[in-house]
Amino acid sequence: MQYVMTTDITAPAAPASPASPAARNRRSGGSSLGRYILVRFLLMIPTVLILVTVVFFLIRLTGDPITAALGGRLPADQLAERIHEAGYDRPILVQYFEYLGQILTFDFGTTITDRQPVVDVLVTYGGATLELVCYALIVAFAVGIPFGMIAAAKRDRWPDAALRVSAILFYATPVFFSGLVAKLIFSVWLGWLPVSGRADVRTEVALNRSGGTGIYLIDAIATGNPAYIQDVLLHAVLPAVTLGLLTAGIFLRLVRTNVIGTYNMPYIDAARSRGVGEGRLVRKHAYRPALIPIITVIGLQIALMLGGAVLTETTFEWKGLGFQLAAYLSARDFVAVQGIVAMIAVIVAVTNFIVDIVAAFIDPRVRY
Amino acid sequence: MAKNSLFARLPVIRQLRQSVGLQRGMLVAGLVLTGLFLLCALLAPLIAPYAYNQLKGPDGNFGAQQPPSAEHLLGTTVGGYDVFSRVIWGAQTALMVIVVAVALSVVIGVLLGLVSGYLGGWVDRVLVVVADAIYAFPTLLLAIVAAIAISGGQSGLWPGVMAAAVSITVVFVPQYLRVVRAEVVRVKAEAFVESARVIGAPTGRIMFRHVLRNSTRTLPLIVTLNASEAIATLAALGFLGFGIEPTAAAEWGFDLNKSISDVAAGIWWTAVPPGLAIVLAVLGITLIGESLNDLADPRLRARRRASRTPADAVAATQPVAREDLGEVQ
Numbered sequence: 001m002q003y004v005m006t007t008d009i010t011a012p013a014a015p016a017s018p019a020s021p022a023a024r025n026r027r028s029g030g031s032s033l034g035r036y037i038l039v040r041f042l043l044m045i046p047t048v049l050i051l052v053t054v055v056f057f058l059i060r061l062t063g064d065p066i067t068a069a070l071g072g073r074l075p076a077d078q079l080a081e082r083i084h085e086a087g088y089d090r091p092i093l094v095q096y097f098e099y100l101g102q103i104l105t106f107d108f109g110t111t112i113t114d115r116q117p118v119v120d121v122l123v124t125y126g127g128a129t130l131e132l133v134c135y136a137l138i139v140a141f142a143v144g145i146p147f148g149m150i151a152a153a154k155r156d157r158w159p160d161a162a163l164r165v166s167a168i169l170f171y172a173t174p175v176f177f178s179g180l181v182a183k184l185i186f187s188v189w190l191g192w193l194p195v196s197g198r199a200d201v202r203t204e205v206a207l208n209r210s211g212g213t214g215i216y217l218i219d220a221i222a223t224g225n226p227a228y229i230q231d232v233l234l235h236a237v238l239p240a241v242t243l244g245l246l247t248a249g250i251f252l253r254l255v256r257t258n259v260i261g262t263y264n265m266p267y268i269d270a271a272r273s274r275g276v277g278e279g280r281l282v283r284k285h286a287y288r289p290a291l292i293p294i295i296t297v298i299g300l301q302i303a304l305m306l307g308g309a310v311l312t313e314t315t316f317e318w319k320g321l322g323f324q325l326a327a328y329l330s331a332r333d334f335v336a337v338q339g340i341v342a343m344i345a346v347i348v349a350v351t352n353f354i355v356d357i358v359a360a361f362i363d364p365r366v367r368y
Numbered sequence: 369m370a371k372n373s374l375f376a377r378l379p380v381i382r383q384l385r386q387s388v389g390l391q392r393g394m395l396v397a398g399l400v401l402t403g404l405f406l407l408c409a410l411l412a413p414l415i416a417p418y419a420y421n422q423l424k425g426p427d428g429n430f431g432a433q434q435p436p437s438a439e440h441l442l443g444t445t446v447g448g449y450d451v452f453s454r455v456i457w458g459a460q461t462a463l464m465v466i467v468v469a470v471a472l473s474v475v476i477g478v479l480l481g482l483v484s485g486y487l488g489g490w491v492d493r494v495l496v497v498v499a500d501a502i503y504a505f506p507t508l509l510l511a512i513v514a515a516i517a518i519s520g521g522q523s524g525l526w527p528g529v530m531a532a533a534v535s536i537t538v539v540f541v542p543q544y545l546r547v548v549r550a551e552v553v554r555v556k557a558e559a560f561v562e563s564a565r566v567i568g569a570p571t572g573r574i575m576f577r578h579v580l581r582n583s584t585r586t587l588p589l590i591v592t593l594n595a596s597e598a599i600a601t602l603a604a605l606g607f608l609g610f611g612i613e614p615t616a617a618a619e620w621g622f623d624l625n626k627s628i629s630d631v632a633a634g635i636w637w638t639a640v641p642p643g644l645a646i647v648l649a650v651l652g653i654t655l656i657g658e659s660l661n662d663l664a665d666p667r668l669r670a671r672r673r674a675s676r677t678p679a680d681a682v683a684a685t686q687p688v689a690r691e692d693l694g695e696v697q
Contacts, residue, residue: 046497046501047497047500047501047504050497050498050501050502051501051502051505054502054510054513055513058513058514058516058517059513059516059517061517061518062516062517156390160390161390161393164394164658165394168651168654168655168658169647169651171650171654172596172600172647172650172651172654173643173646173647173650174600174603174604174607174621174643174646174647174650176603176604176607176621176624176625177624177639177643177646177647180624180627180628180631180639180643181639181640181643183631183632184631184634184636184639184640187632188631188632188633188634189634195632196632299504300504303504303505303506304506304507306506306509307506307507307508307509308508310508310509310608311508311604311607311608314607314608314628315628326608326609329512329608329609329610330608330609334516337512337513337516338513341509341512341513344506344509345505348504348505348506349504352504
């Protein structure tokens with residue numbers, strides 16, 4: 001059953017395989033949206049399973065996590081006792097299946113260094129990362145799409161050249177370096193923006209006391225104090241732009257290539273021959289079909305951004321999931337690392353599922 | 369074409385001849401930057417004034433966080449190393465990682481793609497599902513996990529280089545698998561493969577002699593893109609503290625991590641040089657990759673005026689001539 005489905009599904013993921021998707025389309029009958037959603041939903045299971053398995057065995061290759069975290073700091077007999085207590089002296093396969101069972105109940109383990117359930121780490125710090133990724137996506141869209149259209153319209157002339165070189169430059173600059181440079185210029189030299197963190201200490205205390213979502217902008221709006229809102233927004237500018245421009249470069253390239261591609265379509269020629277102006281051609285005719293590939297890659301981009309968030313958060317001391325992950329990494333707390341990475345795998349799989357469904361609603365050709 | 373045909377058919381050279389205008393400019397800029405990077409990497413012992421782990425000169429210790437001066441062109445780091453020397457030596461580390469990572473992922477990825485695409489069946493399905501799952505995952509996180517597995521997180525030169533290279537390989541193999549597999553599936557349906565099978569050529573011979581040779585046209589492009597990604601991933605791993613120890617080799621990401629606190633104090637010379645080195649190296653290789661990509665896609669290729677050569681007029685009307693793509697006939 002599983003295999004039958006996977007053949008059907010991998011076709012859209014790898015469109016280059018010429019195994020006649022048209023024939024397959026006919027075979028699957030009405031190709032209803034409901035069936036597509038179900039198949040997509042079921043495909044999340046092997047994806048998560050594979051990732052969790054890979055992560056589990058890779059991390060266990062080095063030995064048990066207790067020795068990695070505490071080895072050298074505890075006497076050998078205490079170490080052995082803690083290893084036995086945690087069950088790390090049992091056969092690896094037993095531990096693996098136990099781990100799978102735990103994940104089914106959303107138990108991603110307990111960190112060694114500060115004895116916190118990994119799920120709590122997500123609840124405490126996930127909001128901050130979500131906030132950062134949302135800001136960055138807004139920057140990426142606001143910069144990438146309009147400039148990609150301009151580059152396509154001015155193809156092979158100087159605006160195109162300048163935009164493409166800067167897109168490559170954005171892509172080539174690691175987020176932690178662009179973050180450091182932005183910090184140096186705008187915070188240290190010009191003093192316009194705060195150096196690091198998500199808010200001033202005073203704001204942070206006030207927001208944490210009022211409880212709330214952990215997404216500071218929402219919390220600040222809830223307090224109704226404009227000083228807090230301003231403070232939170234000012235702190236977000238540099239991290240959001242740093243992370244957003246990375247993806248903006250990718251969006252720009254994608255929009256440019258696709259607008260140029262649709263520009264060569266017969267219906268554009270037809271519109272042009274009717275006397276539609278060049279600017280309107282790009283804005284109204286060529287750009288909409290060119291956006292569909294963006295929606296399909298946005299899932300991948302969000303995954304990339306979660307990786308970029310680890311670096312951005314470390315650079316700006318933005319206390320989110322990525323910052324926490326880096327902290328656990330340097331503390332060599334591999335249970336925490338494994339838990340956070342496995343959790344991100346689930347988040348990525350769910351995001352991809354949602355993106356696929358949205359893409360199917362927008363573009364009927366996607367449904368197989 | 370006839371005289372220096374072998375030379376002219378080499379991957380980058382033929383694209384250079386094919387390109388015009390802006391595209392040629394980008395390709396040339398990329399080649400120059402990459403050339404500089406290679407020079408720094410290969411001639412590091414000659415260019416760098418000091419060793420990457422040198423702490424003192426003839427007149428005593430270098431001192432920490434010294435501003436740029438005649439003795440130290442770009443100053444010294446928190447740890448008291450010469451920044452300029454470490455930037456130059458860093459190119460060597462980066463090059464080693466690129467070579468090992470790309471070689472490993474090409475060999476493994478191409479083999480898996482060939483097997484997956486040609487043999488099909490359940491092997492194919494499993495490989496594709498696994499590759500898709502890994503492909504959708506944040507590459508950096510996967511690289512971190514792989515680095516933990518390989519080195520336990522900290523290491524000297526060779527273990528460090530191998531850890532970074534293998535972590536990057538884990539990330540890249542799915543990409544090669546997908547690309548080569550797609551090509552193999554296409555080539556498999558061609559008549560010459562069928563005729564080879566009819567003659568009775570063994571499967572291995574068909575796979576390696578007939579299919580593989582015709583399925584590698586997109587490889588130079590992916591190799592360049594992955595080489596630049598390898599530099600970025602190595603630096604990111606170093607930045608997160610999975611770098612190579614400063615006494616074992618120079619690594620740009622590690623140096624950047626150590627400079628975070630310097631930046632807040634307004635010390636720019638420890639952060640900017642290694643960062644710029646990463647940017648220029650990635651930029652150079654990416655420019656080459658981008659140009660190869662555009663030149664391989666007839667929709668994106670800028671064309672010479674048709675009057676210059678008759679062949680270009682043909683190329684302008686016919687989508688892609690087979691030989692244009694560097695296919696071995």
